[in-house]
Amino acid sequence: SLSSSLQNVFRSLRGYGKLNEKNVKDALREVRMALLEADVHFRVAKDFTKQVRDRCLGQDVLESVTPGQQIVKRVHEEMTELFGGAHTDFNLEDRPAGVMLLGLHGSGKTTTAGKLAHYWMSSGKSVVLAACDIRRPAAVEQLSTLAKQEGAACVAPREGDTVPDVAARARREASEQQADIVIYDTGGRFQIDEDLVHELEEIREAVQPADTVLVLDAAIGQESVEVARRFHEAVGLTGLILTKLDGDARGGAALSVHSMTGCPILMTGTGERPEDLEPFYPERMASRILGMGDVVSLVEKAQQNIDEDDARRMQEKLAKNTFDLQDFHDQMQQMKKMGPMENILKMLPGAGELPEQVKSQLGGAGDNMKRQEAIIRSMTPKERHKPSIINASRRRRIARGSGVRMSEVNELLKNFDRTRKMTRQMKKMRKRLPGIPNFP
Numbered sequence: 409s410l411s412s413s414l415q416n417v418f419r420s421l422r423g424y425g426k427l428n429e430k431n432v433k434d435a436l437r438e439v440r441m442a443l444l445e446a447d448v449h450f451r452v453a454k455d456f457t458k459q460v461r462d463r464c465l466g467q468d469v470l471e472s473v474t475p476g477q478q479i480v481k482r483v484h485e486e487m488t489e490l491f492g493g494a495h496t497d498f499n500l501e502d503r504p505a506g507v508m509l510l511g512l513h514g515s516g517k518t519t520t521a522g523k524l525a526h527y528w529m530s531s532g533k534s535v536v537l538a539a540c541d542i543r544r545p546a547a548v549e550q551l552s553t554l555a556k557q558e559g560a561a562c563v564a565p566r567e568g569d570t571v572p573d574v575a576a577r578a579r580r581e582a583s584e585q586q587a588d589i590v591i592y593d594t595g596g597r598f599q600i601d602e603d604l605v606h607e608l609e610e611i612r613e614a615v616q617p618a619d620t621v622l623v624l625d626a627a628i629g630q631e632s633v634e635v636a637r638r639f640h641e642a643v644g645l646t647g648l649i650l651t652k653l654d655g656d657a658r659g660g661a662a663l664s665v666h667s668m669t670g671c672p673i674l675m676t677g678t679g680e681r682p683e684d685l686e687p688f689y690p691e692r693m694a695s696r697i698l699g700m701g702d703v704v705s706l707v708e709k710a711q712q713n714i715d716e717d718d719a720r721r722m723q724e725k726l727a728k729n730t731f732d733l734q735d736f737h738d739q740m741q742q743m744k745k746m747g748p749m750e751n752i753l754k755m756l757p758g759a760g761e762l763p764e765q766v767k768s769q770l771g772g773a774g775d776n777m778k779r780q781e782a783i784i785r786s787m788t789p790k791e792r793h794k795p796s797i798i799n800a801s802r803r804r805r806i807a808r809g810s811g812v813r814m815s816e817v818n819e820l821l822k823n824f825d826r827t828r829k830m831t832r833q834m835k836k837m838r839k840r841l842p843g844i845p846n847f848p
């Protein structure tokens with residue numbers, strides 16, 4: 409991946425005691441190759457490495473004590489710029505604020521409409537979804553199902569409605585309900601054509617949304633940059649949402665699309681679930697690619713998914729050493745809410761450098777967790793509270809009850825014991841990373 413090839417370049421740079429113009433140029437040539445391989449637009453890749461070289465050679469980087477790190481820092485700065493510099497948010501001042509989603513067929517508009525509703529409603533805002541893709545009955549149904557799931561209002565077309573009719577009615581209803589945001593899910597085409605542009609213009613005229621956002625499938629690679637450019641020319645965009653960044657997209661689209669269109673990336677979609685949508689922070693994305701980890705996102709994710717009171721209660725128990733197997737079980741439940749282990753891993757600094765074997769072991773931690781939960785559920789409340797009473801015959805009963813081998817029960821009890829002993833170290837870590845749960 410782009411991330412690992414760049415990390416290799418930097419690792420070799422750090423190995424040099426002293427850098428000179430030549431090894432910087434060589435390293436940057438490799439950076440450029442890595443970018444091109446990741447499907448970054450050739451012009452973007454070329455400008456990018458030139459900028460970094462100018463930054464490095466123009467300043468005292470080569471003379472510094474840590475030239476390798478200095479170069480990584482410059483690359484990080486330049487990459488942050490490439491992603492748009494500062495974070496850009498939606499224009500939510502109006503009430504209701506209008507957000508129109510548009511894009512090609514299958515780019516993820518309807519899914520993203522549902523995700524946005526989820527995102528805003530979980531911060532206490534009220535959302536109305538407008539089903540403006542009226543030609544396909546399935547599209548209306550898809551959106552109204554998502555709306556129901558999220559508890560958002562959904563305005564669907566009535567007999568004889570035109571597309572702008574639906575949009576206008578949604579806006580009116582949102583106004584009456586004093587909703588905060590209306591999201592317009594529109595119809596797509598396989599290609600951008602006059603028909604589509606006309607329809608989008610009509611909607612825009614009818615409701616004047618503050619945001620006109622292109623939903624762009626990052627998995628189509630290089631092509632996505634061209635799509636974005638043409639939509640921007642034809643309808644004028646206020647921002648982009650990149651979807652399917654969880655797949656094996658090579659990431660080139662994300663890297664090129666801002667600089668090729670001038671449109672800010674507002675959010676990214678990283679999966680099919682309602683919660684798989686994240687605000688886009690150029691600096692954090694650059695850190696992730698360069699293997700500097702993304703601890704801030706991780707902490708935010710943890711805080712979103714973990715009940716703060718619960719977390720505090722656990723901390724107190726840990727401190728007082730009254731943390732028992734029931735708590736251990738509850739924490740596993742919390743962990744599960746954060747999503748698959750692989751996603752969490754990607755955000756940890758240096759995780760990119762872990763050997764594959766370790767990664768797959770950690771990836772398998774999810775299955776392991778399920779077994780551990782089953783074991784704990786086969787214990788009596790008393791056993792959960794006081795594991796020291798679990799003798800051999802109890803172990804045998806628990807193993808039978810949960811369908812595992814006795815050695816797994818032993819393993820779990822041993823791990824639990826070790827976890828308790830680690831309390832003191834953990835307390836230190838929690839000070840630095842509040843909200844991070846324990847790993848079993």
Ligand code: GDP
Nearest residue numbers: 513514515516517518519651652677678679680
């Ligand atoms: P639309 O035609 O633009 O409305 O596209 P849909 O919202 O119907 O999505 C098309 C397909 O892409 C669906 O199967 C979605 O589940 C999937 N999809 C959308 N966003 C993402 C994403 O961020 N990651 C992944 N893996 N799939 C996505």
Ligand code: MG
Nearest residue numbers: 517518541547
């Ligand atoms: Mg759709």
